[in-house]
Amino acid sequence: MIPFQFITAFLMMAIGIYAFLYKRNLIKLILALNIIDSGIHLLLVSLGYRMELNEPPTAPIYTGYETLKSAMVGPLPQALVLTSIVIGVCVLALAMALTINAYRHYGTLDVRALRRLRG
Amino acid sequence: MFGYWDALYFVFIFIIGLILAWLLNEWAKKSGMGTRETGDGTKIFISGEDPDKVVPGFEHLEGHFTGKNVMWGLTYALKRFFRVLRDDHTGLLTDYVSYLLITTGFVLGVILIWG
Amino acid sequence: MKRTLAFLSLLFVLGALLYISNPEYGLKFGLGGEDWKNLRYTDDYYITHGVEEVGGTNIVTDIVFDYRGYDTLGEATVLFTAIAGAVALLRPWRRDEE
Amino acid sequence: MNGEAILPYLIIIPLFGAFAMPIVSLAGKKAREAWAVIISALTLVVASAVFYHVWKTKEIIVYTLGAKTPFGQGVGFPIRIVWEVDLFGAIMVLTVAFVSLMAVLYSLGYMKHDTGLEKYYTLILILELGMLGIAITGDLFNFYVFLEIMSIASYALVAFRNDTWEGIEAGVKYMFVGSIAGSFILLGIALLYGQYGTLTMGYIAVKIAENPTVTAKVALALFIAGLLFKSGASPVHMWLADAHPAAPSSISAMLSGLVIKVGGIYAMARILFSIYSPMAHSIVLKAYLQPYINMSAIGWLIIIFASLTLIIGNAMAVIQTDMKRLLAYSSVGQIGYILLGLGIGLAAYGTQTGEVALAGAIYHTVNHAIMKALLFLVAGVVIHEVGTRNLNELSGLAKTMPKTTFAFLIGAAAIVGLPPLNGFASKWLIYESSAVFNPVLGAIAIIGTAFCTAAYVRVLYTFFGRPSERVANARDPETSMMLPMLLLVLAIVIMGLLPWQISDKVMIPTARMLEQFKFEYINALMSLAGGA
Numbered sequence: 027m028i029p030f031q032f033i034t035a036f037l038m039m040a041i042g043i044y045a046f047l048y049k050r051n052l053i054k055l056i057l058a059l060n061i062i063d064s065g066i067h068l069l070l071v072s073l074g075y076r077m078e079l080n081e082p083p084t085a086p087i088y089t090g091y092e093t094l095k096s097a098m099v100g101p102l103p104q105a106l107v108l109t110s111i112v113i114g115v116c117v118l119a120l121a122m123a124l125t126i127n128a129y130r131h132y133g134t135l136d137v138r139a140l141r142r143l144r145g
Numbered sequence: 146m147f148g149y150w151d152a153l154y155f156v157f158i159f160i161i162g163l164i165l166a167w168l169l170n171e172w173a174k175k176s177g178m179g180t181r182e183t184g185d186g187t188k189i190f191i192s193g194e195d196p197d198k199v200v201p202g203f204e205h206l207e208g209h210f211t212g213k214n215v216m217w218g219l220t221y222a223l224k225r226f227f228r229v230l231r232d233d234h235t236g237l238l239t240d241y242v243s244y245l246l247i248t249t250g251f252v253l254g255v256i257l258i259w260g
Numbered sequence: 261m262k263r264t265l266a267f268l269s270l271l272f273v274l275g276a277l278l279y280i281s282n283p284e285y286g287l288k289f290g291l292g293g294e295d296w297k298n299l300r301y302t303d304d305y306y307i308t309h310g311v312e313e314v315g316g317t318n319i320v321t322d323i324v325f326d327y328r329g330y331d332t333l334g335e336a337t338v339l340f341t342a343i344a345g346a347v348a349l350l351r352p353w354r355r356d357e358e
Numbered sequence: 359m360n361g362e363a364i365l366p367y368l369i370i371i372p373l374f375g376a377f378a379m380p381i382v383s384l385a386g387k388k389a390r391e392a393w394a395v396i397i398s399a400l401t402l403v404v405a406s407a408v409f410y411h412v413w414k415t416k417e418i419i420v421y422t423l424g425a426k427t428p429f430g431q432g433v434g435f436p437i438r439i440v441w442e443v444d445l446f447g448a449i450m451v452l453t454v455a456f457v458s459l460m461a462v463l464y465s466l467g468y469m470k471h472d473t474g475l476e477k478y479y480t481l482i483l484i485l486e487l488g489m490l491g492i493a494i495t496g497d498l499f500n501f502y503v504f505l506e507i508m509s510i511a512s513y514a515l516v517a518f519r520n521d522t523w524e525g526i527e528a529g530v531k532y533m534f535v536g537s538i539a540g541s542f543i544l545l546g547i548a549l550l551y552g553q554y555g556t557l558t559m560g561y562i563a564v565k566i567a568e569n570p571t572v573t574a575k576v577a578l579a580l581f582i583a584g585l586l587f588k589s590g591a592s593p594v595h596m597w598l599a600d601a602h603p604a605a606p607s608s609i610s611a612m613l614s615g616l617v618i619k620v621g622g623i624y625a626m627a628r629i630l631f632s633i634y635s636p637m638a639h640s641i642v643l644k645a646y647l648q649p650y651i652n653m654s655a656i657g658w659l660i661i662i663f664a665s666l667t668l669i670i671g672n673a674m675a676v677i678q679t680d681m682k683r684l685l686a687y688s689s690v691g692q693i694g695y696i697l698l699g700l701g702i703g704l705a706a707y708g709t710q711t712g713e714v715a716l717a718g719a720i721y722h723t724v725n726h727a728i729m730k731a732l733l734f735l736v737a738g739v740v741i742h743e744v745g746t747r748n749l750n751e752l753s754g755l756a757k758t759m760p761k762t763t764f765a766f767l768i769g770a771a772a773i774v775g776l777p778p779l780n781g782f783a784s785k786w787l788i789y790e791s792s793a794v795f796n797p798v799l800g801a802i803a804i805i806g807t808a809f810c811t812a813a814y815v816r817v818l819y820t821f822f823g824r825p826s827e828r829v830a831n832a833r834d835p836e837t838s839m840m841l842p843m844l845l846l847v848l849a850i851v852i853m854g855l856l857p858w859q860i861s862d863k864v865m866i867p868t869a870r871m872l873e874q875f876k877f878e879y880i881n882a883l884m885s886l887a888g889g890a
Contacts, residue, residue: 027282027283028278028281028282028283029281029283029289029290031289032278032281032287032289033278033281036274036277036278036281037274039274039277039541039545040270040274043242043246043270043538044267044270046238046239046242046534046538047239047242047243047246047263047266047267047270048263052530055238055534059534059537059538059541062538062541063541066541066544066545066548069545069548069552070548070551072289073287073289073548073551073552074300074303075289075290075291076290076291076292076296076300077290077291077292078292078293078296079292079293086306086307086318086319086320087317087318087319087320088311088317088318088319089317090317097292098307098319100300100303101303101306101307101310101319101320101322101323102302102303102306102323102551102557103303103551104320105320105323105324105328105331106331106499106551108320108324108335109324109328109331109332109334109335109499109503110544112335112338112339113335113338113503113506115339115342116338116339116341116342116506116510117342117506117510117533117537119342119343119346120342120345120346120349120510120513120514120533121533121534121537122346123345123346123349123350124349124513124517124526124529124530124533125530126349126350127349127350127517127520127526128526128527128530131523131526131527132523132527137237137238137239137530138237138239140236140238140527140530140531141235141236141237142236142523142524142527143236143524143527143528143531143600143604144234144235144236145231145234155777216676216812216815216816219676219812220676220677223673226673227673227674227676227677230670230673230674231674231677234596234599234674236531236596236600238530238531238534238535239263240262240596241531241535241594241596241597242266242534242535242538243262243263243265243266244262244266244593244594244596245535245538245539245583245587245594246266246269246270246273247262247265247266247269247593248583248586248587248593248594248663249269249273249542249579249580249583250268250269250270250272250273251269252579252582252583252586252659253272253273253276253576253579253580253583254272255655255656255659256575256576256578256579256582256655256656256659257276257572257575257576257579259652259655260575260578260651260652260655260656276576277576279572280549280572280573280576285571285572285573286552286553286571286572286573287549287552287553287573288552298555299553299554299555300555301433301435301555301556302435302437302555302556302557303555305430305433305435305437306437309430309431313431326424327424327437327438327439328438328439328499328500329423329424329439330423330424330439330500331439331499331500331503333373334491334500334503334504334507335503337373337376337484337487337507338503338506338507338510340376340377340484341481341484341507341510341511341514342510342514344380344477344480344481344484344514345477345481345510345511345513345514345515346514347474347477348474348477348478348481348514348518348520349514349517349518349520350520351473351474351477351520352473353520353521354472354473354521
């Protein structure tokens with residue numbers, strides 16, 4: 027039985043890459059990049075999930091009420107995802123800047139028009 | 146010795162090459178019909194370009210040994226191979242992604258089967 | 261043609277990823293007890309020692325700013341790079357200025 | 359000098375320089391240029407010290423960020439980020455610092471007429487920083503962060519001249535596909551974390567050797583695919599042929615000379631040899647009949663891609679009319695030689711053939727960085743003076759630009775592999791080991807060189823032809839552009855005069871250290887566990 031969190035994560039990646047194969051609008055491709063990133067982030071966070079018997083999983087924060095029995099989920103993937111989200115945002119910003127310039131040069135956002143470099 | 150190469154070998158091979166070239170030249174002189182001494186045979190003729198010939202439409206390039214003509218023999222002989230390669234580079238983003246995915250699939254298949 | 265082949269490769273890669281996310285062969289989800297101690301020993305260390313070693317009650321903060329602080333530095337650099345790059349790309353063209 | 363004490367400055371200096379650049383450039387143009395040169399020169403000094411230290415002691419420097427030891431209290435696994443610098447990393451550090459200094463010096467004259475120069479120098483320093491970070495890191499996620507720093511800086515620099523359609527189009531293609539490749543690498547890292555629960559390279563190596571699972575294999579496939587893309591191997595070389603010619607020439611020199619080496623070849627060697635340790639998998643586990651990952655099959659996989667790259671890259675170089683595009687395709691071809699050496703080193707692991715091939719690959723990495731940087735700088739001078747890079751219009755440059763043509767002659771002779779120059783020694787190591795390993799591979803390598811020679815002979819014929827009106831007014835460039843080219847020519851000639859000394863004293867030990875017959879990379883990390 028494959029956990030649905032993993033299936034969702036991998037499907038999101040596949041959807042993003044599918045968009046790269048069959049979509050033409052540059053803005054859609056930028057969104058596709060973000061969907062791929064989100065899929066990986068989902069995978070990372072769900073890798074840190076924890077299920078103990080009779081202990082509900084909580085966020086890894088000590089609140090001073092530790093008498094309540096609880097299991098903390100893994101904090102490392104969350105830290106990695108924090109870093110990774112920022113990287114994703116940076117790629118997004120740069121992609122947007124490039125897209126604006128591409129529109130100014132080519133007058134279109136169709137990725138098939140960007141094929142002067144070949145051979 | 147494995148993994149090494151003496152610079153002296155280069156000198157030897159160079160000298161042997163010189164001797165061969167000289168012998169070839171001598172043989173060509175002896176068996177030639179005399180066309181190398183007179184007429185068109187005396188002209189320097191590099192890679193299919195006649196320095197005195199003017200190509201229509203390329204008058205401003207007259208007589209320069211330009212990159213387009215050097216190695217014409219090689220490019221002509223392997224015309225089909227080069228055309229396949231050239232056509233393959235379509236410049237479409239989709240194709241670049243396709244090749245990346247095909248590579249991934251191939252690598253994954255090889256590693257899962259033999260790795 | 262290329263696209264079809266690429267789509268098939270994508271399906272193959274997806275299949276392989278789904279295969280390894282089956283708990284019997286590869287990645288396990290929702291660990292607990294012994295599995296947690298064996299596979300997430302690093303996280304377990306952070307949870308048990310984080311507060312006393314670093315002092316923050318939020319373990320993620322402890323990791324981001326102490327254990328993996330260098331990554332955070334890298335993250336800041338990425339942000340700086342992206343800003344510099346975006347500003348450089350959106351500057352007026354040379355032609356416009358003349 | 360103590361290597362561990364100076365190692366942090368390798369990151370601190372360029373980081374500080376890059377972050378301070380917008381402020382310094384408020385003081386004017388001269389201050390900005392002086393700052394960039396000073397920062398990259400200081401980095402070169404530190405890099406030489408690090409290299410000298412590692413080469414002298416032949417030991418791996420392990421440096422922990424923020425603590426004495428990467429290990430936690432009373433446990434046997436690392437919890438902090440570590441840097442591990444072995445000899446290969448140190449060589450890459452030195453090469454990166456040297457070529458970056460040359461590129462910065464060259465930019466002083468070459469980029470004079472551009473706008474937005476403070477961003478340009480910031481980005482060039484960050485590009486250098488990213489590559490240095492990749493070369494010294496010992497942590498897998500940290501490697502990804504620095505790979506992205508390097509990639510984002512190079513995306514921005516490829517499209518830096520935003521008033522040309524060429525740069526923008528190449529930037530779009532490079533960026534979108536490169537981000538997907540980066541995502542593959544991140545996915546591989548996530549899978550390894552999910553299976554083994556750690557991110558430190560040395561400790562993952564231990565864990566994989568204990569329990570090689572299917573997950574590790576899938577992660578390896580994702581790493582190899584992503585890094586083949588980043589190194590520009592065929593059939594995913596097309597972004598390289600578009601992006602490298604479109605960038606400003608000083609950036610092309612860094613991209614072709616360094617980025618594809620450090621972000622592709624070096625990272626791949628690190629992952630193949632240090633994380634998926636072939637000593638453990640091909641020899642130890644096989645001997646004890648344990649499950650193992652067949653590393654020689656992976657070596658053959660890389661050899662297949664290398665052969666494709668060799669033929670396609672060099673052949674496409676022959677038919678280009680654009681000078682920089684020709685050089686970019688030639689880079690693809692040369693990457694093929696490096697990958698061939700790497701693949702043979704993996705497939706023939708444990709034999710002398712493998713060691714020589716690996717040494718040849720490392721040697722060629724350094725040589726090609728220097729040669730291709732020189733050639734791109736020459737191409738930049740030609741564009742700067744003549745204003746075109748179409749080979750059909752450039753005939754007769756030798757008359758008007760003798761020094762530049764001389765530099766190009768040296769670079770072309772070295773890259774083709776003529777004996778007195780440095781390219782010969784490394785290529786010879788690769789030819790000989792591939793011929794010993796499998797004669798077919800030797801033949802493929804020779805065919806690649808034939809194509810490479812044809813491509814460069816075309817350019818040289820053009821340069822030495824009868825002068826056209828177009829080049830009549832061209833002159834040799836100013837000193838700040840001439841000096842880096844002369845220094846690179848000097849490096850080529852000096853390295854060419856001492857081929858076997860360098861090979862014996864530097865490259866063979868590097869290959870031996872990378873092969874880690876005694877698990878040096880793992881032991882250097884794990885030896886700190888006792889001292890905690």
